[in-house]
Amino acid sequence: MSDVAPLDDYVTDEWYPGFKPNFEQAAWAIEPFRTxxxxxxxxxxxxxxxxxxxxxxxxxxxxxxxxxxGSQLAAETLPLPxxxxxxxxxxxxxxxxxxxxxxxxxxxxxRGARMARxxxxxxxRFPELWAERAExxxxxxxxxxxxxxxQRSLAGLWQPLFEARRFFKRSFxxxxxxxxxxxxxxxxxxxxxxxxGIDPAEIGKFCQGYDNKILETDxxxxxxxxxxxxxxxxxxxxxxxxxxxxxxxxxxxGNAQRWLDRFDEFLGVYGYRTEGACDVYLxxxxxxPTPPLGTxxxxxxxxxxxxxxxxxxxxxxxxxxxxxVARSKLSRAELEAFNAGLDSVRHANFAWWNDEHNFLxxxxxxxxxxxxxxxxxxxxxxxxxxxxxxxxxxELRDLCAGKRTWHSFRGIVKDRRDYYAYWNxxxxxxxxxxxxxxxxxxxxxxxxxxxxxxxxxxxxRNAGKQVDTLVGVAASSGLVRGRARVLxxxxxxxxxxxxxxxxxxxxxxxWTPCFGKIAAxxxxxxxxxxxxxxxxxxxxxxxxxxxxxxxxxxKTGDTVEVDGGKGIVRVIR
Amino acid sequence: MTVRxxxxxxxxxxxxxxxxxxxxxxxxxxxxxVPPGFVVTTAAYRAFLDASGIxxxxxxxxxxxxxxxxxxxxxxxxxxxxxxxxxxxxxxxLTCAIETAxxxxxxxxxxxxxxxxxxSSATGEDAAAxxxxxxxxxxxxxxxxxxxxxxxxRCWASLFTPRALGYRKxxxxxxxxxxxxxxxxxxxxxxxxxxxxxxxxxxxxxxxxVVESSWGWGEAIVQGLVTPDHFEIDKGxxxxxxxxxxAKTVVSMFDYxxxxxxxxxxxVRLRERASLDAEQLTAIATAVKQIETHYGYPVDVEWxxxxxxxxxxxxxxxxxxxxxxxxATDRPAPTWDILSAANRYVFAKR
Numbered sequence: 001m002s003d004v005a006p007l008d009d010y011v012t013d014e015w016y017p018g019f020k021p022n023f024e025q026a027a028w029a030i031e032p033f034r035t036x037x038x039x040x041x042x043x044x045x046x047x048x049x050x051x052x053x054x055x056x057x058x059x060x061x062x063x064x065x066x067x068x069x070g071s072q073l074a075a076e077t078l079p080l081p082x083x084x085x086x087x088x089x090x091x092x093x094x095x096x097x098x099x100x101x102x103x104x105x106x107x108x109x110x111r112g113a114r115m116a117r118x119x120x121x122x123x124x125r126f127p128e129l130w131a132e133r134a135e136x137x138x139x140x141x142x143x144x145x146x147x148x149x150x151q152r153s154l155a156g157l158w159q160p161l162f163e164a165r166r167f168f169k170r171s172f173x174x175x176x177x178x179x180x181x182x183x184x185x186x187x188x189x190x191x192x193x194x195x196x197g198i199d200p201a202e203i204g205k206f207c208q209g210y211d212n213k214i215l216e217t218d219x220x221x222x223x224x225x226x227x228x229x230x231x232x233x234x235x236x237x238x239x240x241x242x243x244x245x246x247x248x249x250x251x252x253x254g255n256a257q258r259w260l261d262r263f264d265e266f267l268g269v270y271g272y273r274t275e276g277a278c279d280v281y282l283x284x285x286x287x288x289p290t291p292p293l294g295t296x297x298x299x300x301x302x303x304x305x306x307x308x309x310x311x312x313x314x315x316x317x318x319x320x321x322x323x324x325v326a327r328s329k330l331s332r333a334e335l336e337a338f339n340a341g342l343d344s345v346r347h348a349n350f351a352w353w354n355d356e357h358n359f360l361x362x363x364x365x366x367x368x369x370x371x372x373x374x375x376x377x378x379x380x381x382x383x384x385x386x387x388x389x390x391x392x393x394x395e396l397r398d399l400c401a402g403k404r405t406w407h408s409f410r411g412i413v414k415d416r417r418d419y420y421a422y423w424n425x426x427x428x429x430x431x432x433x434x435x436x437x438x439x440x441x442x443x444x445x446x447x448x449x450x451x452x453x454x455x456x457x458x459x460x461r462n463a464g465k466q467v468d469t470l471v472g473v474a475a476s477s478g479l480v481r482g483r484a485r486v487l488x489x490x491x492x493x494x495x496x497x498x499x500x501x502x503x504x505x506x507x508x509x510x511w512t513p514c515f516g517k518i519a520a521x522x523x524x525x526x527x528x529x530x531x532x533x534x535x536x537x538x539x540x541x542x543x544x545x546x547x548x549x550x551x552x553x554x555k556t557g558d559t560v561e562v563d564g565g566k567g568i569v570r571v572i573r
Numbered sequence: 574m575t576v577r578x579x580x581x582x583x584x585x586x587x588x589x590x591x592x593x594x595x596x597x598x599x600x601x602x603x604x605x606x607v608p609p610g611f612v613v614t615t616a617a618y619r620a621f622l623d624a625s626g627i628x629x630x631x632x633x634x635x636x637x638x639x640x641x642x643x644x645x646x647x648x649x650x651x652x653x654x655x656x657x658x659x660x661x662x663x664x665x666x667l668t669c670a671i672e673t674a675x676x677x678x679x680x681x682x683x684x685x686x687x688x689x690x691x692x693s694s695a696t697g698e699d700a701a702a703x704x705x706x707x708x709x710x711x712x713x714x715x716x717x718x719x720x721x722x723x724x725x726x727r728c729w730a731s732l733f734t735p736r737a738l739g740y741r742k743x744x745x746x747x748x749x750x751x752x753x754x755x756x757x758x759x760x761x762x763x764x765x766x767x768x769x770x771x772x773x774x775x776x777x778x779x780x781x782x783v784v785e786s787s788w789g790w791g792e793a794i795v796q797g798l799v800t801p802d803h804f805e806i807d808k809g810x811x812x813x814x815x816x817x818x819x820a821k822t823v824v825s826m827f828d829y830x831x832x833x834x835x836x837x838x839x840x841v842r843l844r845e846r847a848s849l850d851a852e853q854l855t856a857i858a859t860a861v862k863q864i865e866t867h868y869g870y871p872v873d874v875e876w877x878x879x880x881x882x883x884x885x886x887x888x889x890x891x892x893x894x895x896x897x898x899x900x901a902t903d904r905p906a907p908t909w910d911i912l913s914a915a916n917r918y919v920f921a922k923r
Contacts, residue, residue: 081920120912184915187918188911188915188917190918197776329815330814331807331809334780334906335905337907444919
């Protein structure tokens, strides 16, 4: 069976109102980023869950420097034998992606031989390699985050912007350089486990319970919450909407001000993160603390603090028990293979690195670019501080070089803001897949991270029908019933009330604080290695991913029952 | 020589004793525990065919069969032949020899009337014998010489079941090339019985012993009437890798009134109780490993746990044969190597 989802509605050669790229727009490794053309219909495209808001013009740099440079370069360098990395397109402002297949058997064999030389040493020295890369990232972030953009002329801001983009690009070279080997390692181990007859729902547990920077952030967030409770300022939180909280706390003075000082200390360490991955349009907490303040506000509604120590102990106990149970069923010969594989995936642990790298890369490496772009806007006399996010790279270059004035962009920026808002509102209706839909996908990366397995395609086919039972991937075990809260972006995360069941397209690292208050998590996309799957196991809540169309079938307020061990979601009507 | 004691068989005895009894005698010589008993040899079978004159009639009936897939014709033929085996006169000397041997078996076991198992033991190649697995008759719990003789006649007749007739017809094999011997063995007082494999019969894994077990005698398992308990034991260190206790609803038990082992409902209190403990499993694994090592290829074994066995004593083996069907799926134990894992599980086209 191969259905075609027509993409006529999205065919255009204009990236945004008033912009068509030149040939030299950006470098790419294998296949450039562009808009859809009719020929793309013969290929398969899926809606990328990472960017549920859509992308602004400057944000589209991600497509150029992340997917079509970083992923394709890494797929060439390792190399991945059957794939050239990720290709991407936009429909309106929304990103669609897919893997690029290598078709020549001869080339696949040669790439296989090269991978055989490169992969084992990378995995063997992974901790050292990551330490080196993390050091490089931290030192660059330190440089950029302390960079003084004030006092610079418009012309003088081009160079810092250029440097910031170079760093952004470099951060994704590192991202994919390490992501692919870790994925191959984990998926290989997963395959071994399945051959050994180990229950697939158990395999994810073997790598859980290792602390990372995002969990550390969540823990600190609960600490400042406890501090607010202790200082007796919960009422101020309850009485104010998140966006007004900072002003209200400042106005209250006394303990509230003391708490704000403590909160600023927290932001100084953990505040350099955005409410979404790799999107220059998003401010960091340190720029706009509404998201963490909103989260603390809902944390305070819970009668008790989330017990991280207990969750961590639970995750570790569950991990160790799962490993012991698996071992007890393996013969001596199998045990040798299992232990060696387990050593390998723990030494180079995707589940751990996933959020560890997010702290330094996905949630952070756009910030230098954003600060430079905002400084340009200020110097150029832009109306709103993030207006420059609606310009493309060559336009910013012309602006800095004095070839064009800010005045000449005013109308364009307005049109583009409208265009962005239009597509943002259409997100829930965007097709999950476009082009020629395959009967199944065999690329394990697409299956395990993006969740393109048979449950997902089944969910897509059932879209529009009234279905009370949704089936997906059993990502984290447990059975719970509760009120559904359907969210499309993280912007409303602080609205989730404790005990609700989160229904979303997919989660990103910026969503993790809410895992301390939700009862379960259900995602349209994702596999066992998806962010929601990994984090749910750490937080020990039930999770089902790759359901296909949960965000369409379930409405906020519905009562749903989530069986994370079986991968089943029931809507109780 | 129409009757032979098990311990009198040697490496040359296959044509006389059939493969089942020949192998049992071989296991006894290895030191494994097998039930004592004797074999009514293929010579006795041939003598019966010759003396009774039924062979001519059998041949005529078989010759009249046209289509080896015509189940009705095969069944009719089989029924007629069975009637002849039941009624045709038996040589007094053979009846006498069986009586004498049975009396001696009773004397050896100090029993007045020892219940025995009467088991068909076909000759011919192993593969063919394997494909008839379960086809040739076994009678459990027979007592007295007259009953034994009657059971021997029925074992002989089982050489002419519809399926055996069809099999030979399709391959143009002559029944006289695979004459039937019959074993008469003490019926072990079975607490539990079952089968064991030195290779996993489904996955082909060679690193484990698979044991299926239920209460009472093994017929209910062999005939597939009961879902047995399932165990897997590491072939190396004998750790129990899997232990699945199933609801066992049917049992083969000794019916004293009828003097037979019969199938009936399992008492509720035994249904979900484990039919073997760890020590008993180890004894089975030890025996199976020894048998596999001796033959040099995977085997399946029928075993019985004697009610009077004490911990540390060997398990009783009542049958062993090569696991011919499954050898094809023999699979090496997996190893961890990131590159082969990548090629097998990550980049293989599925």
